[in-house]
Amino acid sequence: MIRYALGRLTSLIISLIVASVVIFAVIEVIPGDPAAFMLGVNARPDTIAALRAEMGLDQPLITRYLDWVTGLLRGDFGQSWTYKTPVSELINDRIWVSLPLAIYALILSTLIAFPAGIYAASRRGGAGDVTIMGATQLGVAIPNFWFAMILVLIFAINLRWFSAGGFPGWSDPFQALKSLTLPAIALALPQAAILARVMRSSLLDMLGEDFIRTARAKGLSRRQALWKHAVRNALIPVLTIIGLQFSFLLAGGIIIEQVFFLPGLGRLIFQSISARDLIVVESVVMLLVFTVIMVNFLVDLAYAAVDPRLRTKA
């Protein structure tokens, strides 16, 4: 198990190094001059030269890359050109919206998907299965921003249970969670629909396996065989999807953040791209890549916890 974890850790570090090189190359090296790009076509040459010096573009490539990476390791993400504040402060403000929102949505989606998928699989072809599968079809098809607007219409404008948008900060955790609830639901439902379908089909695959027949021959009822033998085996493909979904929820919530006026990472990256603030874009992208790789690492560890066959492999 330790060897497996070390192996995954090695691959994590290699992934991070490769990712940092690619991001650095895409944003700073090719094509053209980032300083000129950031300042737009009408910029004066001396402004561009000033920015070039500030960004260190007159330095050799290797030095610039190493400066950037060592900066990241120290938590120094550089200075935003448009906001005139350290990028780390910008991120720090927003990560405490985006991260809780992603975790909240993931918990909701798992809480909905697991029971729905297991129930549908255990009643394959029955009315419950058909209903759940129909609902998930709808869940996959409905765009989440439209669903978000419907939620606002019903729960914020008509019922007045929640506010329609904005984020009050974490000084009052209850209010903060409350303001994240509608966005989390809007994000979670389509994900839950996908997850429930994966859970169902993975379980059905497992229920057709020989060891389920063995379990039944031992005297387990259909339901006991499902819970004791099928569910844990069915988790592997489900974990893969959960890992992918978390990455999507963290970085891909831009539209939902717009709909609910949430000051999250999605909005930050969107605004930075509009303002051509490459320093912010570069760092936020690196941060997101780091999170995705970390989540994949955790998913790999979860695989090994579920499946003993992986523990013995390096």
Next chain:
Amino acid sequence: MSLLAIKDLSLAIGDTKILHDIDLTMQKGEIVAITGESGSGKSMTALAVMGLLPQGSDPKGKILLDGTDILQTTEPNLCKMRGNAMGMVFQEPMTALNPVQTIGAQVAETILIHEKTSKAEAHKRAAAMLERVGLKVAPTRYPHELSGGQRQRVVIAMAIALRPKLLIADEPTTALDVTTQARILDLLRDLVREFDMGLLIITHDLAVVADIADKIVVMQNGRVVEAGETKHLLARMQHPYTKALFEASTHAVSLPETTQSSPMLSVQNVNRDYPMSRQTLLGPRPMFRALHDISFEINQSERVGLVGESGCGKSTLTRAILGLEDVQGGEIRLDGEPVFTGKHPNLAVRRRMQVVFQDPYSSFNPRHRVDRLITEPFHLLETPPTGQARTHAIAKALEDVGLSSNDATKYIHEFSGGQRQRIAIARALIIAPELIIFDEAVSALDVSVRAQVLDLIADLCHKRPLAYIFISHDLSVVRTVTDRVMVMQAGKIVEQGETETVFANPQHPYTQTLIAAAPKLPTFGMAV
């Protein structure tokens, strides 16, 4: 009262009738074998006794276990009986165990769901039972760490943990090597004696039946065609199907005489190493030697058998001869030309060799028609035939294997297992190779179909010069279709010689073990 009495059991699934009026009785301590070819209803009969018929089944009649009618018992009560009054062992030990639970926990589960006992006590009893079935590994191991034979012992331990009155074993040794098979059959026999159980064994292998059973039930198309005491039945077979089955099982083909010929394939001191996973991070990868100093020659038109247990390197050798992989030592040449050049198979040599694999169901692309499937080897030719020549070649290849040229436009799912294996042979023959490797090519077939395919192979040898390597775990088949045989053990050829000589007088201890372990069918019409 009999332990098990099946009376007038009929079964339909939807509109398909699977079983017709099955009658069967067995006593405590008795071993009854149900035999027949695939689709005869053997397994369905067993599943009916377990109350595990597929959904949509409509069984009629009576299945009395110790007086309780299984067909009238409710599902919750059936759950109480399964694993307790009756246990079942299945064919495929590799997939019959839950991969994410320890073997001890899986055996203990049988005890825990039926008896009010502590977990520790159940695990203790499970460990004792695993020891009883001859397993020498700790109960904390996972299934993937065990061999097929060891896993089958775990499945048996699970089935008999509560000493059921009836044990059902559905092809329990079909997936195992001959020596493992012999040990598992011995174990089952001992357990029946010790626990005074009834054993209902289902197998297509008549040699196993003759070896172990007190009573035989022969089934065909969902009906019992003949049943009786083993000795009695073997001595006086009444039904033509029973006779046909036994004849097919002992089927011998007539090969043409070998002529003096020159060597064609030469394998010289071949070693094949596989890297294994690292012991330490970034450390060197240890090597596993799959083939160890293998040397032999095959002459033109010579038929050579290759026998050995799974994992002995038979398939690795096949891949090396076909030039699919490089070897780490020695060389393989066909008429002086190496089979592997640089990073690729040597095409000039490769087009003179073809292979027929074991599984007729998975070795064809289901979305291609037969003409496309059997012309696949054409890509080995420099100028593949086109137009009329291609059509002609397809028709000839199909007719050579006893099919019709009209079959060229059909898809593979329209054919039976035996027909598919004929198509596989047609695919091998279409570029007129000088050497064919039959890799367990008849192992998945029923005995009667197997006899037909063996006849076809013999027939081809009469028609044209053909050398082949026939790989099989079934010694009786190798004995009839080969002139010479090589015995492999752990990557080495331990014995080779003329087939009859080796079988009649094996020299190496391993060959002796193999031949002794293979169950033998008594001579047709004779008592056991």
